[in-house]
Amino acid sequence: MDILSLLGIILAFAAILGGNLLEGGTLATLFNGPAGLIVVGGTLAATILQTSWPILKRALRQVSWVFVPPFISMEDGIGKVIDWSVKSRKQGLLGLEGLAEREPEPFARKGLQLLVDGTEAESIRSIMEVELESREQRDLESAKVYEAMGGYSPTIGIIGAVMGLIQVMTNLEDPQSLGSGIATAFVATIYGVALANLLFFPIANKLRAIVRERSRYEDMMIDGVIAIAEGENPKSIEMRLRGFMPSS
Structure with a gap:
């Protein structure tokens, strides 16, 4: 959490x-019920209209990352790569086959399998970078959904405010209806601006930060797998991978 x-x-x-x-x-x-309906309903409608179903479904699923982000440990990843390097020097690349079968991370498992298959270092880099960039792009599309919601909600709030004022102007002879119309006008504006700046934009930025962190982790894994394929010694690999660690 x-x-x-x-x-x-x-x-x-x-x-x-x-x-x-x-x-x-x-x-x-x-x-205010009418104001909430206008802002939330209008924002969702505009977002659904501009977004394809696969992207929308992925965005709804990934919003949970804001509270329960995927576990990423650069230290554990470095330790894992060093273990692979030591084992490959002792038993050869085929000795990693058992580790590949038991590796829980799909990205790391693919790298291990490419090593076991004897794939050339440049081919390994090309294959893994394509997967990283493709996954990163899909994840960033999810962040853009919430960014779009943040862009729409203040405008929808203004629409709600105008509708409330129209209600006021058409009922000037009825003082009892003026209060509800004015309330809807101002509360709709508050809803639109508050949802954008306190919820939607922060969610989009948080998702981007998580995506960048995971991409850095996978970049590190690529470098580690390439170093193993090129036969570097474990100490040298560790020194290289520690360059990916965030500064304290």
Whole structure:
């Protein structure tokens, strides 16, 4: 569980609600059904219209990464590559066949299998980089879905505000209806801007950060597999791979 993501969401909405209370408002004033329907429904509709089903499905699945990101440990990855290097020097590349069958990470397993098959170093790099870039592009498309939602929601909020004001202007002779119309106008704007800046854009940026981190990890794995294929000694491989570690 990513505690910072959970804390960020709690603090964001606590700040909005707390500020409203300190200014003398009530929680009831910020809860408006028509405004929520306009902003949330309109944002979802616009996003669905521009997005293909495979990308939308992947984006909905990957939003869980914000709270439970895929486990990535550069230190464990380096240790794993060093173990492979030591074993290959002792038993040859065919000695990695058992490790390839038991390797849980699909990307690392492919690299091991290419080593066992005796594939040339440049071919290994080409094959693995194509897979990395393809997967990275698909994951970044998921982040773009939430970025699009962040772009649409403030505009939809303005639409809600205009609709509320239209309601006000057409019922000037009925004072009882003025309050609900004005509330819808202003609350819709708050919903649109708040959802964009407190939820959708942060989700998109968090997903991008996770994708970049995973890509760096897989870049490190590629370099490690290439180094094994070229017969480098384990100590040299370790020194090279530690260059991928983030600075303290």
